[in-house]
Amino acid sequence: MPGKRYKRKGGGAGGGEREEKKRKTDENTNNDGYTEIIKENSAFEEYYKTQSIIPVDEWSSFMSSLRQPLPVTFRITGTRTWSQGVLNCLEKRYFSELKDLVVEGEAISPPTPLPWYPNNLAWHVSLSRTTVRSSPLLSKFHSFLVKESNQGNISRQEAVSMIPPLLLGVEPRHYVLDMCAAPGSKTSQLIESLHYQDTLESSIPSGIVIANDADNSRCYTLVHQAKRLNSPCLIITNNDATQFPVLYYNNVDGKRVPLQYDRVLCDVPCSGDGTMRKNPTIWRSWNSSTPLSLHRLQLRLLMRGLELLKPGGRLVYSTCSMNPIEDEAVIAGALKLCNGSVELVDTSSLLPGLKRTNGVNTWKVLTKNGEWISSYKETPSNLLHTVHSSMFPPTALEADTYQLNRCIRIFPHQQDTGGFFVALLSKTSPLPWQVQPSNSGPTVKRPDELTGRHGFERKSRKQTYREDPYVFLPRTDSVVESISSYYNISSDSGITDQFLTRTLTGKKKTLYLTSPLVQEITKKNEKDCKIINTGVRVFARTESLDSACEYRITQEGIDTMLPYISNCTVRVTLSDVIALLKYPNPLLTELSADTQSLIESFGTKKPVIFVYSEASDETEGEDVRIASNIGTPIYLAGWIARKSVRLYVGHPDRYHYLAILGETPPETMSLETQSGHTHSTFFDEEGPVADDVSAREEGGGTEKEVKVLIEEEESNKRTLEQD
Numbered sequence: 181m182p183g184k185r186y187k188r189k190g191g192g193a194g195g196g197e198r199e200e201k202k203r204k205t206d207e208n209t210n211n212d213g214y215t216e217i218i219k220e221n222s223a224f225e226e227y228y229k230t231q232s233i234i235p236v237d238e239w240s241s242f243m244s245s246l247r248q249p250l251p252v253t254f255r256i257t258g259t260r261t262w263s264q265g266v267l268n269c270l271e272k273r274y275f276s277e278l279k280d281l282v283v284e285g286e287a288i289s290p291p292t293p294l295p296w297y298p299n300n301l302a303w304h305v306s307l308s309r310t311t312v313r314s315s316p317l318l319s320k321f322h323s324f325l326v327k328e329s330n331q332g333n334i335s336r337q338e339a340v341s342m343i344p345p346l347l348l349g350v351e352p353r354h355y356v357l358d359m360c361a362a363p364g365s366k367t368s369q370l371i372e373s374l375h376y377q378d379t380l381e382s383s384i385p386s387g388i389v390i391a392n393d394a395d396n397s398r399c400y401t402l403v404h405q406a407k408r409l410n411s412p413c414l415i416i417t418n419n420d421a422t423q424f425p426v427l428y429y430n431n432v433d434g435k436r437v438p439l440q441y442d443r444v445l446c447d448v449p450c451s452g453d454g455t456m457r458k459n460p461t462i463w464r465s466w467n468s469s470t471p472l473s474l475h476r477l478q479l480r481l482l483m484r485g486l487e488l489l490k491p492g493g494r495l496v497y498s499t500c501s502m503n504p505i506e507d508e509a510v511i512a513g514a515l516k517l518c519n520g521s522v523e524l525v526d527t528s529s530l531l532p533g534l535k536r537t538n539g540v541n542t543w544k545v546l547t548k549n550g551e552w553i554s555s556y557k558e559t560p561s562n563l564l565h566t567v568h569s570s571m572f573p574p575t576a577l578e579a580d581t582y583q584l585n586r587c588i589r590i591f592p593h594q595q596d597t598g599g600f601f602v603a604l605l606s607k608t609s610p611l612p613w614q615v616q617p618s619n620s621g622p623t624v625k626r627p628d629e630l631t632g633r634h635g636f637e638r639k640s641r642k643q644t645y646r647e648d649p650y651v652f653l654p655r656t657d658s659v660v661e662s663i664s665s666y667y668n669i670s671s672d673s674g675i676t677d678q679f680l681t682r683t684l685t686g687k688k689k690t691l692y693l694t695s696p697l698v699q700e701i702t703k704k705n706e707k708d709c710k711i712i713n714t715g716v717r718v719f720a721r722t723e724s725l726d727s728a729c730e731y732r733i734t735q736e737g738i739d740t741m742l743p744y745i746s747n748c749t750v751r752v753t754l755s756d757v758i759a760l761l762k763y764p765n766p767l768l769t770e771l772s773a774d775t776q777s778l779i780e781s782f783g784t785k786k787p788v789i790f791v792y793s794e795a796s797d798e799t800e801g802e803d804v805r806i807a808s809n810i811g812t813p814i815y816l817a818g819w820i821a822r823k824s825v826r827l828y829v830g831h832p833d834r835y836h837y838l839a840i841l842g843e844t845p846p847e848t849m850s851l852e853t854q855s856g857h858t859h860s861t862f863f864d865e866e867g868p869v870a871d872d873v874s875a876r877e878e879g880g881g882t883e884k885e886v887k888v889l890i891e892e893e894e895s896n897k898r899t900l901e902q903d
């Protein structure tokens with residue numbers, strides 16, 4: 181993978197100095213006016229040497245690792261059966277071919293699974309772009325990764341960034357808060373865990389994930405990232421998490437209660453010096469003041485997370501900084517305020533195979549004046565506004581209680597990753613100021629520094645625009661009734677009370693579905709909590725005037741709706757499913773006789789779900805071998821016209837299914853993503869970088885969703901015209 185390029189600054193260094201700088205840049209310096217950034221910062225080196233958190237005999241490996249580009253790591257995303265299908269395909273079709281590959285005389289190291297990531301679902305690849313280009317097999321593998329990444333089945337993510345959700349141990353029944361969630365790679369993992377036990381009979385777990393970020397435009401990146409997982413149990417919110425509101429809902433007894441979380445992820449904004457390998461500009465910008473300016477915000481975020489956590493619940497605090505001021509000092513500061521109601525969890529038996537270093541009990545503070553101090557008492561009076569008591573290490577007695585050694589720090593040289601810090605905390609009882617007042621004990625006041633008026637203030641964000649309303653439809657609504665009747669949805673399922681639109685007036689173009697708890701929370705808290713997005717887009721209105729049902733099921737809605745619908749599927753053979761995926765409007769007469777006869781009894785001018793499963797396939801030999809990669813049936817949203825059939829499936833999804841079926845997509849299919857981007861890096865990381873700012877179109881979808889909708893509707897019109 182190539183390093184990042186930066187325009188070379190003119191002039192400056194003299195001959196010898198220039199030579200020295202050149203030596204410390206990457207090897208691939210170009211002649212076009214661009215050069216790799218100089219990976220040198222003496223202040224950084226001095227700082228970490230003084231902190232003594234890296235063993236002396238590991239110092240040179242530490243520094244040399246920081247100067248190497250970060251290897252590519254990716255995760256296979258999606259629910260259990262889905263990700264297993266993609267993994268099967270990768271292993272059988274691609275990895276096996278790369279095993280003994282030699283390119284230009286050099287043996288290629290095949291992708292390896294991250295040993296500590298469960299079920300081989302995360303992989304490490306060390307291939308340069310040049311190597312990839314020089315081998316057709318590697319190009320084929322690369323192209324598969326790009327397509328699957330477009331489709332959202334593979335997510336490029338830093339290895340260390342995968343750790344916090346794993347430590348959190350989310351279960352389908354958990355109420356989860358992700359406080360600083362954008363761009364959302366960890367949120368995706370949390371959602372996947374929530375849906376880990378989904379089956380064809382049950383797709384709506386009782387738990388919930390609330391993914392929040394203070395940055396409005398980053399929230400839309402989060403919407404896009406999470407949308408790939410189609411969870412009806414997700415709410416995306418846009419609040420300052422230091423003051424994240426208490427949300428209310430009616431519990432099973434109909435009592436209005438505050439929502440307390442079983443799991444909280446507190447992945448805070450940080451100086452990011454653990455990401456130097458990925459973001460080499462940090463070599464230039466690193467300074468010792470940034471951690472000082474972030475420490476109190478980090479502590480306040482952590483404290484709010486602990487307040488909202490249920491007693492008995494768990495919270496993960498993480499940063500991609502190696503600095504104790506942003507790491508152990510924040511943990512120690514919180515443990516002090518919590519006064520025994522929160523403790524660090526011993527994680528040494530978790531994630532076997534992960535190399536780690538224990539947290540430290542001592543560190544120093546480097547003031548803005550460049551002075552090292554070991555205690556708050558030593559702080560010069562003119563610096564009291566930048567240095568706070570919580571930045572200093574605990575006393576010996578506190579250290580005994582806190583057990584900061586239970587924190588995990590990961591250095592880049594330990595297993596060729598970025599640097600990272602993570603701590604798992606357990607709330608054993610309510611925080612001191614959350615204890616109900618009683619006659620016997622004293623009442624503890626909430627610390628002033630948590631109230632927002634004492635040094636933690638953030639500029640209030642301008643409310644740039646209003647979100648569309650969330651309108652839940654009663655089961656007696658005519659649209660819900662017609663959908664329930666066509667798709668045979670029983671009112672006993674409860675699902676008929678869960679549909680949502682984002683428009684108060686006019687025709688409902690799109691229907692979304694949420695879980696009952698999401699509905700309850702959305703309805704009761706819309707005023708106090710800025711909700712950006714929720715619900716899976718499950719039905720869209722058709723343009724056909726004489727359709728058997730005015731609403732067709734959407735591809736992204738199938739997984740959620742399948743357990744609740746019947747009478748709307750048609751089984752197809754392998755050759756038919758391939759034709760449907762490859763061509764826009766195959767004629768009925770071009771399908772197999774079996775499918776034609778099933779369609780005849782099903783009827784025309786109807787929305788449909790085409791189903792292909794190996795069990796239904798009669799084909800012998802090679803085709804059956806290919807199909808065995810799938811492991812789970814394929815469901816495709818479609819339409820049966822009078823003479824032809826079509827799918828409502830976008831190109832990235834079509835690519836995915838064709839690849840899983842061992843087919844090559846036709847040349848006419850564009851490699852572009854729906855957003856119009858082609859991929860320029862090895863393959864894209866953590867979803868799109870572009871902000872989906874216009875995601876407030878009618879229906880609550882992103883601009884891209886709306887574009888897809890329009891394309892689908894236009895194509896549908898064409899099908900109708902053909903008829």
Ligand SMILES: C[S@@+](CC[C@H](N)C(=O)[O-])C[C@H]1O[C@@H](n2cnc3c(N)ncnc32)[C@H](O)[C@@H]1O
Nearest residue numbers: 360361362363364365366394395420421447449
């Ligand atoms: C390290 S990033 C989070 C990365 C994310 N967890 C992921 O895995 O993709 C920190 C995030 O915190 C957000 N942030 C900063 N201050 C915040 C605050 N007061 N409340 C909530 N989010 C905040 C930033 O906008 C940024 O998206």
